[in-house]
Amino acid sequence: MRLDKLLSNLKYGSRKDIKMLCKKGFVQLNGKIVKDAGIDVTLNDEILLDEKKVYFYENLYLVMNKPQGYVSSNIDEGKYPSLLRLIKEPYNRYDLNICGRLDVDTEGLVLLTTDGNLLHQVITPKKDIYKKYYVKLKNILKNYEILENGVEILDGMNNPYTTKQAFIEKIDDYSCYIMISEGKFHQVKRMFLAIDNEVVYLKRVAIGNLELPSNLELGTYQLLTLEEVQNKLFSK
Ligand code: URA
Numbered sequence: 043m044r045l046d047k048l049l050s051n052l053k054y055g056s057r058k059d060i061k062m063l064c065k066k067g068f069v070q071l072n073g074k075i076v077k078d079a080g081i082d083v084t085l086n087d088e089i090l091l092d093e094k095k096v097y098f099y100e101n102l103y104l105v106m107n108k109p110q111g112y113v114s115s116n117i118d119e120g121k122y123p124s125l126l127r128l129i130k131e132p133y134n135r136y137d138l139n140i141c142g143r144l145d146v147d148t149e150g151l152v153l154l155t156t157d158g159n160l161l162h163q164v165i166t167p168k169k170d171i172y173k174k175y176y177v178k179l180k181n182i183l184k185n186y187e188i189l190e191n192g193v194e195i196l197d198g199m200n201n202p203y204t205t206k207q208a209f210i211e212k213i214d215d216y217s218c219y220i221m222i223s224e225g226k227f228h229q230v231k232r233m234f235l236a237i238d239n240e241v242v243y244l245k246r247v248a249i250g251n252l253e254l255p256s257n258l259e260l261g262t263y264q265l266l267t268l269e270e271v272q273n274k275l276f277s278k
Pocket residue numbers: 143144145146148227228229230231232244
């Protein structure tokens with residue numbers, strides 16, 4: 043890719059700005075000042091802009107531990123900031139997609155990527171990827187076999203929807219894990235409401251075999267490779 047295109051894609055300025063920065067000697071390529079902004083660069087090249095390293099990736103894969111109070115949308119909504127605001131340099135220079143939303147009061151694993159192909163594979167219902175949630179409940183957990191076999195809830199358009207097979211692992215009287223392969227609006231909360239219970243705390247702990255790393259603090263994220271993501275998401 044051309045140097046000026048790469049740097050402007052990474053939001054360092056317009057292509058005209060980059061040309062100017064090169065002319066003024068602010069850009070180095072593999073240790074040498076480069077005046078020609080149209081030169082081709084590859085992932086193996088080292089680029090410095092004003093003495094600072096430019097990080098560039100073909101695609102980015104990040105796993106985040108989402109805190110409460112952030113929306114899973116690319117823009118802020120009302121009083122809630124987008125979780126993308128938690129992303130810092132150099133990753134905030136990329137147009138990241140959120141692979142599967144969490145409610146504003148839900149914590150846990152969010153996968154972020156620039157890779158449209160992977161995004162599609164994660165969110166398409168065809169792939170049947172199970173998401174695992176840790177759930178704390180208001181009332182004693184009972185009758186949960188009903189949820190495992192499918193229960194009628196309202197979907198995001200308030201149409202009746204029968205959920206697909208789910209799996210519950212009881213932890214104690216007031217908490218459990220639930221595994222579901224869909225992601226309807228407020229699905230887990232609505233499923234428990236359907237059995238006269240109420241979710242008081244919800245955290246996504248895994249998507250497929252991709253688990254929330256235990257050392258990942260709330261509001262932070264880790265870089266993954268495509269191989270790691272693919273092996274964990276699509277292995278049965
Ligand atoms: N189900 C919910 O109810 N909320 C979430 O954030 C995710 C799944």
